Amino acid sequence: MRRMLAIVVVICLLAGCESDERILEQMALVQTSAYDLLENNKIRVLSSIPVIEPDSDVQRQLLTAENDSIKEARLIFSRETDLTVVSGQMRNTLFGISIAKAGLARYIDTLLRDPSIALGVKVTVVNGGAGELLSKNYKSHLDTGRYIDHLLEKEASVNSIPKATLYEFSRDYNDDGVDPVAPMVKDAGEKATIDGIALFNKDRYVMRIPARNGLIFALMKNNLKQGEIALNMGEVEGRKLVVMFSSLLSKRKVKVHHLEGERFSADIHVNVRGSILEYTGQEDLTDTDQRKKLEEDIAAHVTARAEKMIQDMQRNKVDSLGIGQYVRNSLSYKRWKATEWKDVYPRVKINCRVKVKIKDYGKYI
Amino acid sequence: MKEKLQPFHIAILVYTTQAGIVVFTLPRQLADYFGTNGWLFLLVCYLLSAGNIGLIALVYKLGGGRPIFEILEQSLPKLILYPVYVSLASVWLMFGCMIGKKYILLFQMISFPTTNPMFFKLAVDVLIYLLLAKGIYTISKAATLFFWMTIWMSLLLLWFFPSFRWERLTPFLLQGGHDQIKGGIELYSAYLGYELSILFFPYIDKRKKAMLAIQLGNTLLTLNYLSLSLICFGFFSWGQLKKLIYPLLDLLAYIQLPFIERLENLLYGFFLFLILITVVMYWWAAEVTVMRIFPRIKKKGLTITLITVSYCISFIPKTLDEVVSWITNLGYVTIGIAFGLPIVLILVLLIQRQGRESRA
Structure with missing residues (x-):
């Protein structure tokens, strides 16, 4: 009797989680997202998702949407793919210079609110269009998102650019005695390069420190x-x-x-x-x-x-x-x-x- | 002879009962209500709770270790006492129940967001039943095991040292806060749990050390809270900390190991052990109190009834905010009990003593 009861309880409990079932093959794990502000004040979101099918030729899939909020984009993405789009594996967010000039606070807020997004997601400014950079294919790198991510990580480890994640950005933005900074990248034809450091006044991009001065900046800051x-x-x-x-x-x-x-x-x-x-x-x-x-x-x-x-x-x-x-x-x-x-x-x-x-x-x- | 609780186990039991759900929000509440260097308020809480434990020790000393129900029933009629017992039991039962529910709703924020939370609540309640059915001695053994399974997590705070800056703490003391009285009471509920030790009397052996053990458990908790809050104040900026609803979850989410990321899902699970003991102890207290009214009732039946009742109550609040407001309100009452009960007992004991002296 007792055993029967236990079995019934277990079955009930297991069945309960069905709506939250996650099967890796059916997930589109967004790795990098790029955000640009358009002239009509809409936001263009471009997300790069690694393709994990073994017999596929392509390494990544790009999804794009133009709308008013960055989370709404996920709903639009959903209509374009057979996979469930999730942001739990996001590594990097690229903000185009247009959106950075207009202020990043509300986008950072949105990202921070989502419990599936960790504080360690990078914040990067693109000197130019973020979507253009992310959608471009570089010859020696199959996945541009991952290429930029590794580039930033390596350069931050030698301090030529500051480490900027949601944590650092929101920490400095909410501190009344310091302004946030973020690394800046740009498209340089054959490759993507570090373009320097983007300096913000509160949440608005104001000026750039050229890459060659990156270490001088780091010496003065840390x-x-x-x-x-x-x-x-x-x-x-x-x-x-x-x-x-x-x-x-x-x-x-x-x-x-x-x-x-x-x-x-x-x-x-x-x-x-x-x-x-x-x-x-x-x-x-x-x-x-x-x-x-x-x-x-x-x-x-x-x-x-x-x-x-x-x-x-x-x-x-x-x-x-x-x-x-x-x-x-x-x-x-x-x-x-x-x-x-x-x-x-x-x-x-x-x-x-x-x-x-x-x-x-x-x-x- | 019935086995007795050893001082070491008492200390651990008190600590695990106290360590509960508030720890997730504690640093933010400190920053929000008490402003810059709000962590200092923890010291005030520590002094208050230590004083409260002092009162409990006094009850123990004056009463010669007699169970509190005996002391009360000697001087007060059951007509007055039974409603008091019922109220005590219901407050403790519901407080425990809401703590359990809050943990589950938080858990759902990270994983399984659309599953019915009551499924998880049921699973947790089954675990609690298994512990509760075994009695206080086994609970204290389990608490010791759970303690070792969770205390290592304090070492994770080392991870945040490289980003810690004293400058962020600012030299300002408790500036920029608001609603300090409300906040103070809310924060004090982070220390609750020690007051249940007033029910341990029949189970303790060595007199002095047992009371010291309760103090030690409370001190360990304070040290834990202090280190966590200090790290939060130096790792996050003050303005940022005020905006993070669950700073502890954010801290956990920041930890990245080369081979694994997003550890918080895993780490959050460990907190279940601490929550389990907190809930179990409140329910145990409720059970002991009800048993006093119906001494002949079957313990197992009572346990199941209490758990069922509380499970039904936990259906009522649906959202995190509702649960939080239940916890806050029940917290006020529980704080009242924590201070009120020992004071009443001391008064009763003094009257009893006077009566004895005048008779002599």
């Missing part, structure tokens, strides 16, 4: 455990003087000083240690004094580039380095609330104090 940069330090006897500074380790500290009349100054102290991999100059690296001089030259060069970059950011009122967090933490709550940070920020005197230490210079004199 402590680094990895990185590489080629420094073009002018010319010596008609030849370009290039220093390749690699295996970087850096520590950053920010100190805020209060000046007279609602003004602040901030010192960004950066200590960098790294190896020299390439050096085309005349100095003898084995000589301590000359090496010291090179260290100072590198520090001066980095400082100059960083300060110029920061001036640009101040002019555009984007506080991507999070100076506001440090200013906020140096004030009382009341005073911070009374401060219009975005108005104060351009007038903050920001000094970079970079110290460089050459750890080693390779295995050849």
